[in-house]
């Protein structure tokens with residue numbers, strides 16, 4: 001007999017993914033177009049998030065600098081969640097709220113993309129990073145949930161908002177991950193076409 005709690009996790013995750021597929025297909029396509037255009041123009045992607053979303057930021061950067069499923073040259077993506085000296089110095093000397101926005105200020109250029117993760121849509125350091133990205137004429141692709149929170153209110157029409165229709169952090173993250181893989185696949189299709197071989 002399958003453990004009912006384990007079964008419930010898989011069932012809820014599967015059900016949400018199929019519901020989210022129809023709701024999120026369009027913003028995911030918009031994110032692919034935005035990122036492919038930016039990369040084609042020589043711009044880069046900066047990614048940030050907290051906790052599990054920090055891992056997602058690093059996961060995405062690794063698949064662009066390395067590869068997703070097809071061989072290609074490295075693409076410029078960077079997670080702002082990895083340099084412990086920057087994170088601890090800025091967190092200690094200024095505030096945890098500024099650990100990503102200071103890096104966006106330092107590294108972000110006009111035309112770059114900020115990939116911002118927050119399942120609640122309310123994490124202060126993500127909101128601060130988005131505000132600095134806008135000041136630097138960057139575009140934002142935000143992955144949220146729980147209705148989008150405060151992030152949903154500060155995004156512009158030039159940004160993309162992938163908001164998972166659920167209130168449970170773990171389930172939202174699981175849909176963020178499949179959305180990231182859709183984006184990686186979409187960028188490779190834009191580069192090589194639909195039937196490129198490895």
Ligand SMILES: O=C(CO)[C@@H](O)[C@H](O)[C@H](O)[C@H](O)COP(=O)(O)O
Nearest residue numbers: 050051052053118119120123169170
């Ligand atoms: O991965 C999980 C929960 O599944 C946690 O580590 C989660 O990422 C953390 O609680 C984050 O601090 C939540 O922040 P946010 O997604 O609301 O911006």
Ligand SMILES: [Zn+2]
Nearest residue numbers: 052169170173
């Ligand atoms: Zn998690």
